Amino acid sequence: MYNFEFSKPSTIADAVAALGQDEAQALGGGQTLLPTMKQRLAAPSTLVSLNGISEMQGVCTNDAGALCIGGATTHAAVAREAASSFPGLAALAGRIGDPAVRNRGTIGGSIANNDPSACYPAAALGAGAVIKTNTREIAADDFFQGMFETALEEGEIITEVQFPIPEASNYQKFVQPASRFALVGVFVCKFADGVRVAVTGASQEGVFRWSEAEAALGADFSKAAVDALDVPSGAMIADLHGTAEYRAHLVKVMTGRAVAAAA
Structure with a gap:
């Protein structure tokens, strides 16, 4: 693995500023990025951890009745906290990887990576979710654009995912x-x-x-x-x-x- 700087901002604004550095890379749970770095297939100059941003964590329901999940919320937290309101989504989260993955990986990281075999992209697209970033809102139908490809622009981070709750x-x-x-x-x-x-x-x-x-x-x-x-x-x-x-x-x-x- 190459040398790199590590930044752990506490606000979205600070994270966006840190990602403005040359060759900076956002770090969610690191379940994909860190193994890639260990194989020397990626060499960001700075890793910007999103895990210390409290406004990007947690599960709640908004005034429109949608389930809102912070981008830095772990799979394990989704499995626990969405169980009563959206059991189908909670069950999906509870079967991702193994306990170690579920307690480190985040919903925002999974959706941003858009691995062709990942579970959360199917949940977001299947529920017609809205992906909120630091600059805009993107419908799931417009967000996923092919294998490992999304509508995210450089330096843009997923702050929240809003799921309409189905019958x-x-x-x-x-x-x-x-x-x-x-x-x-x-x-x-x-x-x-x-x-x-x-x-x-x-x-x-x-x-x-x-x-x-x-x-x-x-x-x-x-x-x-x-x-x-x-x-x-x-x-x-x-x-x-x-x-x-x-x-x-x-x-x-x-x-x-x-x-x-x-x-």
């Missing part, structure tokens, strides 16, 4: 045993005005919404509606863990399980 939701993940990432994960949310289905781990383009399933489930929220669908395999990931056809099959299976559990 019913569930996340089903087919776990890759070594990494605990999702080989395929599907988050289903049923709202009064429709259904959203988001898939992670499967596509070469990263997290995506399965629009055909959303339309079918909007008319009939049942596993049978999913059973009648087919998932094209052309854009799916193919690697040593599974073929593109296998992942396409898992998308359908995990969606059916999520709908059955939510219903």
